[in-house]
Amino acid sequence: MLLGVIADDFTGAGDIANTLAKGLPGEGGLAVAQYMGVPDEPANPAVEAGVISLKSRSVPIAEAVAQSLAALAWLKAEGCRQIVFKYCSTFDSTRRGNIGPVGEALAEALGVVGVIACPAFPTVGRTVHQGHLFVHDRPLSESGMQNHPLTPMPDPDLRRWLSYQTKGPVGLVPAAIVRQGPGAVRAALAVAGQRGETLVIADAATDDDLVVLGRAAAEAPLLTGGSGIAIGLPANFIAAGLARGYRTHYAGMDGPEAILAGSCSGATRGQVEAHARHHPVLAISVDSVMAGATGPDDLVAFIRNHVGDKPLAYSSGTPEEVQAAQHRYGREAVAEKLDGLFAETARRLIAGGVTRLVVAGGETSGAVAQALDLGELTIGPEIDPGVPILASARRGVALALKSGNFGRETFFSAALDALKGDLA
Template sequence: MLLGVIADDFTGAGDIANTLAKGLADGGGLAVAQYMGIPDAPAHPSIEAGVISLKSRSAPVAEAVAQSLAALAWLQAQGCRQFVFKYCSTFDSTREGNIGPVGEALADALGVRGVIACPAFPTVGRTVHQGHLFVHDRLLNESGMQNHPLTPMPDPDIRRWLSQQTKGPVGLVPAAIVRQGPTAVRLALEAAGNRGESLVIADAATDDDLVVLGRAAADAPLLTGGSGIAIGLPANFIAAGSAKGHETRYAGMDGPDAILAGSCSGATRGQVERHARHHPVLPIAVDSVMAGATGPGDLVAFLQGHAGRKPLAYSSGTPDDVRAAQARYGREAVAERLDALFAETARRLVDAGVKRLVVAGGETSGAVAQALNLGELEIGPEIDPGVPILVSAKRGVSLALKSGNFGRETFFATALDALKGGPV
């Protein structure tokens, strides 16, 4: 294995696995496998990039650090030469962590300083300028992320935000240096490391900027960022003769299907509304779940009762709805109960023969993936930017695990068709 990725949630892991499998258009990608948690056996020798999916984004800081270091140890044992700590392109974190503590812990373990930190993903509108994170034409704190139920982001200055999570100072490689090319970036990172800056925010507004950062870090033991930071990494290994270039293939999977949505993002709410125009949908009331009146059996009965019609069960309230429910029951209690509901529903569905499953929401996807015990996942074609087809040979199921903010308006129906082998 050449490259190891430690991802702080399950949808993000699929996102960067997809990026590494695609690579650049003219060079191909790497042979990638995604793992749900830290494997208990060695990777297959054919795997060039391994992506470990953790559920550490909203975990206590100490737990997130411990999980990430354990993942690093497994990847080192597979022979990886370079490592990426993958977090969300909207820098999802609290004031205390977990991006800063995990990033610093990995840097310390590898004995490096001047490590790139770049969440940019221009394809879906996430760009960084002078250390400030934008979502399309809005600063992060005006994009809706300020209302995130678990990791609200009130500050678009991610250098300042990250500085509150780290022990040491946080550096910046501004756009003016990035545009000078890889050598200028590499020298800037070396200078930052000499100043004691473990993590260094790097500006990026285009994929070309991200390729420059990737080339600058060709020999760097560690990078951190969103999936975009990996765009240029396969080409480094191919140019060095360590990898030959790999193309993703997928034959399709037929059989029963279902959709579960637990994201409250504006994008997912719009996708639910669009899907409801032509397909059966089941809204899930938080009060009913918390009272024990709605459980997995109710969701399974609805989804199986509408088999073949792309049925959807969802809990995707407005920011006001979410705040009200959290005020009544507690933020952690609501999240845990809904995650458990979707996880058990997915387990029952797959045990009953569902072959194609679409899940929206990072936390929901993580809970579902853990419940299904999917084993090693093969990376298929990209459905929408950041969302690949995932195939579990162990469970005989194909999945699309979608971050809440990703996907076109018709994503749910499009994803199920793609899992069946249709065009993407």
């Protein structure tokens, strides 16, 4: 294995697995496998990049660090020459979040400083300028992320935000240096390391900027960032003669289908509304779930009664509705109850013969994936930017795990068609 990725959630893991499998146009990518948690057995020798999906974004810091170091140990045992710590392109974290502590712990374990930290993903509108994160033309703090139910982001200044979480100062490689090329970036990172800056925010507004960062880090033991930071990494291994350039293959999966959505993002709410115009949907009341009146039996019955018509069961309230529910029951209690509901529903659906499953929301996807014992996942074609097809030979199921903010308006229907092999 050449490259190892430690991802702090399941949808983000699929996102960067997709990036690594695609590579740069005309060059191909790496042979990628995704794992739900740290594997307990060696990887297939044909795998060139292993992506370990953790559910560590919102857990206590000590737990996130321990999980990430366990993942690092497995990847190093597989021979990985480079490690990427992958987090969300909207830097989902709080002042006491896990990005800084995990990044520093991995850097310490690998004996490195001056490590790139760049969540930019221009394809979906995430860019970094002078250390500030933008979503399309708005600062992160005005993008809707300030209302995230678990990891609200009220500050677009990544250096300031990350410094709340780190033991040492946070550096910056500004756009003016990035545009000078890989050599200038490497020199700036070396100086940052000499100043004691373990993590260094790097500006990036285009894919070309990300390719420069990737080339600058060709020999770096560690990078951190969103999936965009991996755009140029396969080319480094291909140029070095260590990889030949992989092309994804997917034959399609037929059979019963289901959609589960637990994201409250504006994008997912719009997708639910669009889907409801032509397909059956079941709205899940948080109050009903918390009272025990709605459970997995209800969701499974709804899905089974509408097989063939792309049924969707969802809990996707407005920010105001989510805050009200959290006030009544407690943030962690609501999240735990809904995650458990979707996880058990998915487990029963797959056990009952569902072979195509679409899940929206990072936390929801994590809960579902952990419940299914999927084994090694192969990476199929991209459905929408950041969302690939995932196939589990162990369970005979094809999945699309979507971050809340990703996907076109008609994503749910299009994803089920893609899982069947009909890629539009």
